[in-house]
Amino acid sequence: MVQSTMKETRRGVVMLGKSKLEVKDFPIPTPGHGQVRLKVKASTLCGSDLNLIYRKESWPEGPGKYCSVVAGHEPCGIIDQVGEGTDGFVPGDRCIVYHINGCGVCHDCRMGWHISCTGKSRKAYGYQRDGGHSDYIIADIQNLVKMPDFLSYIDGAMVACGVGTAFAACLRAQVSGRDRVLVTGLGPVGMCIALVARASGAEVYGVELIPERRKLAEGLGFKLVDSNRAAIDEVTDGKGFEVCFDASGNRHARHFCLEAARQWGRVVYVGEGSTVEFSPSPMLLHKQITLHGSWVCNMAQMEDLVELLARWKLHPDVLVTHRYKIEEAERAYELFDAGKTGKVAFVWDDEE
Template structure:
């Protein structure tokens, strides 16, 4: 039997139309089915992958990545106001963050919490905001296996940030084993880059960052990040702050080929380089830049469920609030303005917030 609490009527959600067009539509408030909870969404942040994959899209090709015209948004956080049959670990009133991919739950990757990498060929892998209704709505249905409890110390916006960007940054820091022994460079100060810098500092590292956008450089500096704006002689300027030795860890959060190359240039011998930013390309000579410097090069893609839970715990323990990286807040009724602003590439994080 479904457990529920009293809630307001009406549901509104953002739907992507492609060609940089979005629309806010009315939907029925859904009833949770077997193993599902209904989340009253309190915050849902915008992600750069939305821009690339669905907001700017001209057409959608058939296949597992096809956008179904559902409610967008894969970074939601809220409070459970109803639970369906079979839900055992969560209850009405629990504050939760959504892991944004649902998998089959039985393949090897799913058993490790890597729903993102579900290999089930039956088409059961679905992303919230792409093939399942997402968080840009005041209500959404979520499988119990796809939620993490939000610590009391964190805000709903902190949770929404962690649903993708912060947890992605945390996982990359873990891949590089960041510690107080390291000098860290972050290239690209979009939301993920800012989160990388914040987390690396919390882990004890000395952190520098570089970025081409003057607006994003200024914002990062307000957050206490040491920034060296990108310029023609950026490699020399970065090496100078390390006394010519280079950085033990370099993260690229931009996906830009020049930035990826720069990470390899300024990495210290025996250093670790992590590519986090999606898209783009890079070309480099492996012998002098990778082999002879004994560099370890990682690719890091989002996170698994365990890492998201760990990330939330550490944010609370460190009293670290990624909400500070949000520069713009909107109602979903202003979805068009919000996405136009985010698409300009000059903001920090942009969020839809329900009071």
Template structure:
């Protein structure tokens, strides 16, 4: 029996100026190749905080629209399907990859919709209505089945943060042979620690926040160090003077990025995940002479996100363990205010709390 769908719904928009605007609008209808989701969980992302919540900017490509419902970390249940949809049916639980590309460029063909440069590219919560609402329309090409073990909150964590961390670790080819340094222990850094550990690596976390160091210890980091002037020395001492096989910067800071290059061992892998900021370094001693490989990594592909879902299900890992604050949809404004303090883990809007 089909679920009764409301005609009107509540959604949240980010007009800028650190404001959240509650709106009432019509429940959308799915078109061909689309599904309508009853939203269950939507987590907040640092990129929304930087680029939309405070002010609408255009620093990473693609205009941010004032009039769309916010949120690009969606997880929900299918309640209606559009024409031609075969892979999903009413009642299916899904996580949504948060960008739809043109579908025909080289990057889209690889599943890296994030890298699409065509005008058709639309990100949920940025150029099209997103997750912070009672309902959301999603293209089936961006939907991934959520196994029973993983909760809707887990799905929201996967939709951006865990997917981003996973891609960075894939770039560094992390395995049980490695010691992995994660610089910056916000939500993406916490995800990187959890996933690196699950891949068999020994993990080291560094941050300037005592609260986030404590979080890292709770989720199983093998070692944590304060991000002060002794951070690199402490990592080098811990690794017997050799450094780490892989260093992942999730801080986006010049200091954090530089320290990753310093702490990486000869022939090591360094991955820059954190957005924004700059870095200046001497290539000869820090990169060339150490024979390092430096990777830039941005989000992930639909295929790799599906692989991540299978990996988490097999390893029985709940990404939602990094959530420190939960709010109902009606308290989205408070959720953003608390998230903006920089002292939280992941903040999640859980629609089932209403």
């Protein structure tokens, strides 16, 4: 059980719904058995939080209910205190927090897929237990991934969800240097997919309508195409893309991925929400398309990812367009909610 001391306080963001939030003072907690306390160095904002806890007017009962805890499920920091039973972790370790604490005994947890945990004790950081939008966070060691020195704390925060999600999706599609890849929706997750796919050797194209996000993608060297068959034929010699990812959740973009995929191609739906309608025979069966759904990543994939990012010399923090202090949370979320930015991050003075 986590105990708290009232001698010092920490700042933390709590969501109120209806696009409102509050920055409050909390006691600085003490880690219990199997837990550590991290001094948070970076905590990035995620699009899923906008619908689920920022704009939400009421939270339905159930395992996914937001419990008015400190928000933020993409934290990264440095251990400053450990509890008992934390072999392998010591003060000074730089760590990423995987944002789901599963029951540990269901089949998905045993495979490292805490995100898909079916146990009643499943708790998400920033939803049912305190998350990363705070000066300190308590984390269970089963949720920690040590970070190589090459990566910045913002890199690590992005790995906690966005880049991890992109990596799992690329693994699902087996992206390699043999592929031409299309990504529809170049928000933060879509751009993470583009970065990982390119680092994996693929030739990457994107579809995006928002000018600010188009500019970011082009500045990072990605090629943009229009969402029509003529544009696809021009860049693929009339064959279509080996792999198409939809990161937008838009029904038209999802359908276009099926259109743009070549015979025997692979399509991965990553973006949340909305719907899609298509005729299975011409769009899926006759083209021999493999269609995947991909949701976040597992613990082993996250550990592999931080190693690969160092080997690739790839800093995901190139996608961060705005950085704020925790006291500026209201401004940060208002900007991010407008949907025109890259990644938005809370950082602390000594982030590096």
